[in-house]
Amino acid sequence: MFRALFPRARSSLASTLSNSHRRSLLRIAMLSSKPQPEDCSKVLIFGAGNFGSCLASHLGDSQHRVYMWAREEKIVKYFNEHKRNLVYLTDHEFPPSITAVGPEMPGEALIDDVDVLLFAIPTQFLRATLQTLRPSLHLDRLPLLIFVNKGIEVGTNALTLEIIADTCGPEIAKLATFISVVERQPTSVSVASLTEAEAVKAATLFHQPHFRCYTGVDPIGIELSGALKNIYAIAAGMSDGLGTKLPGVIITRGLSEMTCIGTAYGASPLTFLGLAGVGDLFLTCSSSNSRNYTVGYRLGKGEKLDVIMSTLGSVAEGVPTTKGVKKIIEEMEINAPIANAVYDVLFNGKETQTAVKELMELPPSRELELPPSVGGPSRRLLEKLGVEKSL
Numbered sequence: 001m002f003r004a005l006f007p008r009a010r011s012s013l014a015s016t017l018s019n020s021h022r023r024s025l026l027r028i029a030m031l032s033s034k035p036q037p038e039d040c041s042k043v044l045i046f047g048a049g050n051f052g053s054c055l056a057s058h059l060g061d062s063q064h065r066v067y068m069w070a071r072e073e074k075i076v077k078y079f080n081e082h083k084r085n086l087v088y089l090t091d092h093e094f095p096p097s098i099t100a101v102g103p104e105m106p107g108e109a110l111i112d113d114v115d116v117l118l119f120a121i122p123t124q125f126l127r128a129t130l131q132t133l134r135p136s137l138h139l140d141r142l143p144l145l146i147f148v149n150k151g152i153e154v155g156t157n158a159l160t161l162e163i164i165a166d167t168c169g170p171e172i173a174k175l176a177t178f179i180s181v182v183e184r185q186p187t188s189v190s191v192a193s194l195t196e197a198e199a200v201k202a203a204t205l206f207h208q209p210h211f212r213c214y215t216g217v218d219p220i221g222i223e224l225s226g227a228l229k230n231i232y233a234i235a236a237g238m239s240d241g242l243g244t245k246l247p248g249v250i251i252t253r254g255l256s257e258m259t260c261i262g263t264a265y266g267a268s269p270l271t272f273l274g275l276a277g278v279g280d281l282f283l284t285c286s287s288s289n290s291r292n293y294t295v296g297y298r299l300g301k302g303e304k305l306d307v308i309m310s311t312l313g314s315v316a317e318g319v320p321t322t323k324g325v326k327k328i329i330e331e332m333e334i335n336a337p338i339a340n341a342v343y344d345v346l347f348n349g350k351e352t353q354t355a356v357k358e359l360m361e362l363p364p365s366r367e368l369e370l371p372p373s374v375g376g377p378s379r380r381l382l383e384k385l386g387v388e389k390s391l
């Protein structure tokens with residue numbers, strides 16, 4: 001939980017915008033979600049899992065009015081009676097400003113009433129959720145749209161930006177904001193959108209002295225960072241589970257692979273040096289609380305993937321994402337031996353020990369060499385959105 005280590009205070013982010021922020025606010029003034037209230041926003045969070053609950057608690061503590069949608073009726077009922085989540089963060093008492101809603105999808109009346117829609121559900125379920133919500137989303141009164149899921153859709157290899165474009169159209173996708181939370185207690189987050197003013201609004205909503213927000217305009221890089229680092233967290237867990245302990249190697253080589261994949265895709269290589277890149281990679285690869293690290297660790301200890309997945313009790317996005325990334329790596333002919341090794345262990349039955357041994361036995365190669373920023377996938381995605389410039 002994002003415990004307040006500093007006195008509560010309203011963010012002054014909006015009033016301390018840099019000149020470049022101000023310029024981009026003017027540039028995109030034509031396309032925008034509805035204006036956000038100065039103080040208390042109404043936020044509807046989709047997903048009452050670990051992260052949806054965490055964010056609900058943070059926003060509820062920050063004096064916003066929060067609705068948290070859950071698919072399970074028993075979670076909704078129990079939450080509204082006890083201000084506790086029956087399944088996730090069960091020890092935590094939530095602030096009274098949060099109301100659970102569901103299990104039916106919220107109707108147009110609630111969607112119209114709130115200022116922010118925040119999606120905290122696993123990537124594989126986002127398309128169906130957005131399809132259901134689409135008739136209630138109207139460009140002339142669109143709430144601020146925030147997405148925190150991290151992953152790549154299996155089957156289509158789509159990033160979330162593309163899933164939004166497919167289901168809700170390019171105009172709505174251009175307004176989407178992506179948030180990647182890195183440290184916890186105190187917390188630092190990256191907030192990015194193609195429409196920077198939307199990122200600034202989202203940062204203003206979340207920003208607190210114990211919850212620092214940094215904005216950016218490379219949502220594709222932020223999305224790829226968040227999705228890819230989970231693969232390297234699985235690798236780090238695997239090597240620790242085996243007892244080979246290669247954290248420095250996996251983090252630095254993982255960062256190099258992530259940056260190569262991202263650059264070839266068309267993201268900015270600098271994004272991978274930020275909080276959502278190396279920051280989150282370091283955190284996830286070295287945390288036994290990470291579900292992705294835990295999947296790797298248990299594989300390293302000899303457990304089978306199906307047993308691990310059925311007992312984890314929560315999503316490990318790195319597993320489906322490894323499948324999606326494999327296709328992307330092959331299409332772009334990127335050298336990503338760690339991601340390939342994780343794929344072979346997860347889906348080709350390769351022993352973890354063999355995978356680590358083979359990685360160590362690879363011939364010498366240049367340590368750092370970025371591929372040309374051809375940017376095919378990113379260019380296609382931006383074209384779909386009607387954005388001409390590359391990032």
Ligand SMILES: NC(=O)C1=CN([C@@H]2O[C@H](COP(=O)(O)OP(=O)(O)OC[C@H]3O[C@@H](n4cnc5c(N)ncnc54)[C@H](O)[C@@H]3O)[C@@H](O)[C@H]2O)C=CC1
Pocket residue numbers: 047048049050051052053070071072088120121122123125129148149150151179180181182226313314315317
């Ligand atoms: N941006 C960030 O910094 C972080 C992002 N995440 C991401 O947030 C997403 C959710 O993670 P957690 O809450 O930790 O997962 P979780 O496993 O704790 O909870 C998953 C939630 O999704 C819901 N769900 C399951 N199936 C669904 C379906 N078919 N349709 C709609 N909802 C469904 C569950 O009821 C539950 O509320 C993941 O993509 C994860 O990678 C998680 C932590 C930090």
Ligand SMILES: O=C(CO)COP(=O)(O)O
Pocket residue numbers: 150181230233280284289290291292293317
């Ligand atoms: O993506 C996530 C946080 O960045 C959630 O995954 P972990 O549980 O592996 O940390």
